[in-house]
Amino acid sequence: MVVAHDVKNIDGMLLAPSGCQLSERQINILQAWGVTEVEVEAGEEMAKAHDPLSQLPPATLAQITADLRGRFWKPDDFGPVPAQIYKLMLLRQAQRILHPPS
Amino acid sequence: MTNPPSIKAMVQAVPRSLGSYGPVLEEIERALESPQCNLSTIGDAIQKDPDLTARLLRLANSPFFGFANRLSTVAEAVSLLGIQQIQDMIVASSVLEQFKGVPDKFVNKDSFWRHSLAVGLTARLLAMERRLPKPDKFFVAGLLHDVGRLVLLSQAAEWAQAVFELYQHERMLLRDAEKKILGYDHQQIAAELLQSWSYPPVLVQAVAFHHTPAQSAAKLETAVVHIADHLVNAMGIGSSGEQFIPPLDDRAWTALGLDPEILPKIIEAVDIQILAVEEAFLKKGTDGRV
Numbered sequence: 107m108v109v110a111h112d113v114k115n116i117d118g119m120l121l122a123p124s125g126c127q128l129s130e131r132q133i134n135i136l137q138a139w140g141v142t143e144v145e146v147e148a149g150e151e152m153a154k155a156h157d158p159l160s161q162l163p164p165a166t167l168a169q170i171t172a173d174l175r176g177r178f179w180k181p182d183d184f185g186p187v188p189a190q191i192y193k194l195m196l197l198r199q200a201q202r203i204l205h206p207p208s
Numbered sequence: 209m210t211n212p213p214s215i216k217a218m219v220q221a222v223p224r225s226l227g228s229y230g231p232v233l234e235e236i237e238r239a240l241e242s243p244q245c246n247l248s249t250i251g252d253a254i255q256k257d258p259d260l261t262a263r264l265l266r267l268a269n270s271p272f273f274g275f276a277n278r279l280s281t282v283a284e285a286v287s288l289l290g291i292q293q294i295q296d297m298i299v300a301s302s303v304l305e306q307f308k309g310v311p312d313k314f315v316n317k318d319s320f321w322r323h324s325l326a327v328g329l330t331a332r333l334l335a336m337e338r339r340l341p342k343p344d345k346f347f348v349a350g351l352l353h354d355v356g357r358l359v360l361l362s363q364a365a366e367w368a369q370a371v372f373e374l375y376q377h378e379r380m381l382l383r384d385a386e387k388k389i390l391g392y393d394h395q396q397i398a399a400e401l402l403q404s405w406s407y408p409p410v411l412v413q414a415v416a417f418h419h420t421p422a423q424s425a426a427k428l429e430t431a432v433v434h435i436a437d438h439l440v441n442a443m444g445i446g447s448s449g450e451q452f453i454p455p456l457d458d459r460a461w462t463a464l465g466l467d468p469e470i471l472p473k474i475i476e477a478v479d480i481q482i483l484a485v486e487e488a489f490l491k492k493g494t495d496g497r498v
Contacts, residue, residue, distance in 0.1 A: 178442075178453045179381060185458035188438075190468050194475060195442045207479075 110145040158200035170199045212390045218363040219400045223306065232257050233298055240291065250291060251283035260298065263488050267297065270484030272329065293344045300328075300351050304489060307358040314372040315361060315449040318490065322446030324351050325485050330436035330478050337470055340432070349414045349433050354448040356397030360386075372449070382450040383419055395419060421460040431460035443475065445482060 113122040113136060121139055122132060128146070136144065148156070159167060174195055175181050184192065235253040239245045255261050261282055268285040269278055279285050286294055304321055328350035335343035361368045367390060375385040386393040399416030410426045414433045417424035424430035438456040440446075461468070 177444075177451070179455050183455070185456070187458055187461045187468055188456045190471060191439065191442055191456070194471055198443070198475065 107146040107149075110147045113141060113144055115139050115141075158197055158204055161204055162200055166203065167200070170203070171196060174199065212367050213364050215392055215397050215400045218359055218397060219404055221363045222359055222401060232260060233295065233302070236291070236295060236298075247286050248283050250286050250294070251281065254282045254286070254294070260301070263301065264294065264297065267485070267488035270481070270488060272481050272484050272488075292342075296344050296348050300348060301489060303352065303355065307355075307362060310358055310362045311365070314368060315357065315447070319446040320354070320358070320448050321490055322482075322486060323440060323448050324354060324446070325489055326440040326443070326445040326478060326482050327351070327353055327433070327436045329481050329485050330439050330474065331432050333474050333477050333481075334432050334436055334464065334466070337474065338432070338464060338466055340428070345408070345411060346414075346429070346432050346436075349411045349429070350436050352398065352402065353415050353418045353433050353437060354394060354398070355401060355415075356394030356399075357448055359397045359401055360390075360394060375449075381452055381454055383454070393419075419454060421457055421463070427460075427463045431463040434460045435464060439471075439475065440478070443478065445478070 107128045109122050109124055109126050109128060112120055112124050114120055121136055121141065122128065122144070126132075128144070162170075174192065178184075178188075178192060181192065232253055235256075236250055239249045239253055242249070254264060264282060264285055265279060267273070268275070268289060273289065275288060279288065308317070310317060328347040331346035331350035332343045335346040340346070360371070371382070371385050371389045374380075374389055375382050378385070380388075383393045383395070395416050395418060399412050402412045402415055410429050413424045413426035414429040417430045418433045418437055421427065421430040421434040434457060438454065441450065441453040
């Protein structure tokens with residue numbers, strides 16, 4: 107696990123700098139200082155687990171992408187906000203396939 | 209077919225009655241004019257209509273308003289929601305009722321109202337996020353933004369058929385098919401209708417230019433309805449007959465002045481609230497009213 111932000115004690119003393127790899131020994135030291143939570147960087151696997159698009163079978167992803175693109179009027183002329191809306195809609199559709207609304 | 213009907217002629221043919229909710233609205237207006245008016249007088253007027261009472265309480269207790277405590281009486285609902293908001297909701301219900309006879313041939317009415325309600329609640333959420341005064345006015349504007357299409361379907365069925373036949377054969381936006389066949393579009397019909405109903409000019413502008421916000425004299429208000437319509441079309445909640453997601457004018461987003469980072473929050477809130485709003489407005493009442 108890689109520390110995402112500097113971890114300091116109550117007096118501001120640096121206990122673990124951002125980017126350092128956490129070993130079991132370092133975790134014990136942090137616990138001794140009373141640190142109960144540390145933010146760590148998401149690993150590739152964890153990031154993938156949280157990305158609904160990467161969880162879909164490629165054929166399904168291709169299908170929902172084509173369907174959504176076909177519904178937008180002139181998708182090649184997108185400005186920045188419509189491009190963001192398009193991305194959000196793709197994620198929403200993927201979420202709905204993975205976790206259908208009750 | 210000769211010439212298409214004029215917008216004025218179509219609008220004049222729409223009945224002016226507020227449907228079966230008319231008497232309640234009139235009673236509320238009378239009560240408001242009376243010096244003895246208080247919340248319980250308004251509550252009494254509403255309670256004479258059991259179906260309206262049930263709808264009001266359903267909506268008041270839904271995530272649309274998000275009150276922590278359950279409201280059990282109309283008087284409580286009136287005091288928390290405000291009289292103006294109650295009037296807006298009754299007017300919205302009455303418009304739904306007014307067009308219930310429109311045939312489903314080209315546009316499924318349930319789907320039409322689902323789309324309209326979703327645009328209404330999205331417009332309200334955007335207005336709240338932007339801290340605009342009276343966000344519930346935006347609910348009404350969103351709800352009625354496509355009402356011009358219902359006027360066309362109910363008052364000029366043959367012309368509506370010509371529009372939809374063209375639309376089914378050529379790749380184009382439905383609004384462009386309207387303009388090609390009729391020489392005008394549903395925005396202009398709605399504007400004429402709402403003007404004839406004495407709706408506030410800002411609301412008329414927001415509806416009249418919801419596809420062309422740059423032409424509106426009320427740019428901010430129109431931007432809200434324009435963006436709400438785009439979002440709801442993209443989310444695929446109901447349809448007013450258009451199968452494409454009409455383009456979003458980036459200038460409207462700039463006019464609104466919100467950070468695009470708020471979009472996921474708005475989309476999530478719409479998904480949660482639409483069920484409650486549909487339940488309140490579209491579920492048939494005990495007397496069969498929509």
